[in-house]
Amino acid sequence: xxxxxxxxxxxxxxxxxxxxxxxxxxxxxxxxxxxxxxxxxxxxxxxxxxxxxxxxxxxxxxxxxxxxxxxxxxxxxxxxxxxxxxxxxxxxxxxxxxxxxxxxxxxxxxxxxxxxxxxxxxxxxxxxxxxxxxxxxxxxxxxxxxxxxxxxxxxxxxxxxxxxxxxxxxxxxxxxxxxxxxxxxxxxxxxxxxxxxxxxxxxxxxxxxxxxxxxxxxxxxxxxxxxxxxxxxxxxxxxxxxxxxxxxxxxxxxxxxxxxxxxxxxxxxxxxxxxxxxxxxxxxxxxxxxxxxxxxxxxxxxxxxxxxxxxxxxxxxxxxxxxxxxxxxxxxxxxxxxxxxxxxxxxxxxxxxxxxxxxxxxxxxxxxxxxxxxxxxxxxxxxxxxxxxxxxxxxxxxxxxxxxxxxxxxxxxxxxxxxxxxx
Amino acid sequence: xxxxxxxxxxxxxxxxxxxxxxxxxxxxxxxxxxxxxxxxxxxxxxxxxxxxxxxxxxxxxxxxxxxxxxxxxxxxxxxxxxxxxxxxxxxxxxx
Numbered sequence: 001x002x003x004x005x006x007x008x009x010x011x012x013x014x015x016x017x018x019x020x021x022x023x024x025x026x027x028x029x030x031x032x033x034x035x036x037x038x039x040x041x042x043x044x045x046x047x048x049x050x051x052x053x054x055x056x057x058x059x060x061x062x063x064x065x066x067x068x069x070x071x072x073x074x075x076x077x078x079x080x081x082x083x084x085x086x087x088x089x090x091x092x093x094x095x096x097x098x099x100x101x102x103x104x105x106x107x108x109x110x111x112x113x114x115x116x117x118x119x120x121x122x123x124x125x126x127x128x129x130x131x132x133x134x135x136x137x138x139x140x141x142x143x144x145x146x147x148x149x150x151x152x153x154x155x156x157x158x159x160x161x162x163x164x165x166x167x168x169x170x171x172x173x174x175x176x177x178x179x180x181x182x183x184x185x186x187x188x189x190x191x192x193x194x195x196x197x198x199x200x201x202x203x204x205x206x207x208x209x210x211x212x213x214x215x216x217x218x219x220x221x222x223x224x225x226x227x228x229x230x231x232x233x234x235x236x237x238x239x240x241x242x243x244x245x246x247x248x249x250x251x252x253x254x255x256x257x258x259x260x261x262x263x264x265x266x267x268x269x270x271x272x273x274x275x276x277x278x279x280x281x282x283x284x285x286x287x288x289x290x291x292x293x294x295x296x297x298x299x300x301x302x303x304x305x306x307x308x309x310x311x312x313x314x315x316x317x318x319x320x321x322x323x324x325x326x327x328x329x330x331x332x333x334x335x336x337x338x339x340x341x342x343x344x345x346x347x348x349x350x351x352x353x354x355x356x357x358x359x360x361x362x363x364x365x366x367x368x369x370x371x372x373x374x375x376x377x378x379x380x381x382x383x384x385x386x387x388x389x390x391x392x393x394x395x396x397x398x399x400x401x402x403x404x405x406x407x408x409x410x411x412x413x414x415x416x417x418x419x420x421x422x423x
Numbered sequence: 424x425x426x427x428x429x430x431x432x433x434x435x436x437x438x439x440x441x442x443x444x445x446x447x448x449x450x451x452x453x454x455x456x457x458x459x460x461x462x463x464x465x466x467x468x469x470x471x472x473x474x475x476x477x478x479x480x481x482x483x484x485x486x487x488x489x490x491x492x493x494x495x496x497x498x499x500x501x502x503x504x505x506x507x508x509x510x511x512x513x514x515x516x517x518x
Contacts (some may be wrong), residue, residue, distance in 0.1 A: 376443030422452040
């Protein structure tokens, strides 16, 4: 089989199915947040049936010429009956406006949640949106002797994402799922260099926040007969494709059984310059332990790295964060921790903040704002204590912990309040 | 000013609010489990189940209606960032 580097032509990945993507070997930073040491690829595919040709995804806009050159080597535009959009992020939809101009007769198939994105993407062109058909699991398109079947796999990693299965051939086009930023012109997983690090790195940064959705998607994918997985980035997985499905399931599942999960878990993080915020943290933890069914753990952020703490938070039901205020702000280790939480799903967990301060005490409110921004719920107001906590103030900390624990265990008595009393 | 009562079932809190208040204005302050994304009625993150008293919310705008439809929201669900309380009693919980 010809390597892509020595040809501008399409590369056959199965009879009548071609890769028409583009290689971007000089890219070093993807979407601002991801690094890649050898670039990436934007994989697009052409599937030929007896009654028509389907294009599955496109490429980033500035690589459109490569895409169209390869596409033209295997199909004429008037033959295109079907355009499938598995994911509308611009690195896969960049050539779409031009493709729609060249093949205006084609019907576009996309997930329900992709419709608004399609309209938003086509806004600058001023063109009327094409005829598009929202599809979901088990909807099909007949290409003549070949059937495309759709799998609804949302949030991997956008709301719009879906997979497309070429039934008769056992080929699965997965968008960003099973992808990685790894550029190798040998294209296939059994021919490229060792890319496993890149596969895992991509999962950790792109898919991990959506692990529940990963498990839902694997439940749809696992029963399929799989001869080849064709992702939208990185190597095409034709050798042992099922291994990659297994690996996703492993990555989305907790590694060891979490013994603490038999109770509600509250993790308390603090950092302390003079021991005052630490004393608050210890009192909060003591208070939370008053409530049966809550397992409390206390951690000093000085003694660890945010990666480990991120793992803990991913599994916890609630987090309480304590910081002193220095120069009107929470201290850097707190922000480092809070900025690393976008790689895990913490939506809806319970959160709280506390801290000792010497002068103005802004840290607690700033942490609370950040926790709300991360979509945690904060049912209890944070606690700020000036300098050294006195005995009655430590009791306030214990009460805060107890209150949090009551919320965690659903043991809160019904309250009636007036909005005017809320801060 | 006319008052209304909104109950957040997940945390067991009933709040007396002035008519005209949007759910978002009060739910965050009491720490209810409704979470927010865009806060502008586009992303559907704050989808909320209206347990009772849906008639005491102002009807959804065309934009809210469209977003609910696009996201296949079940009946009796609203966007908390958009839904405006007009009186009476309402009971809600996160979708």
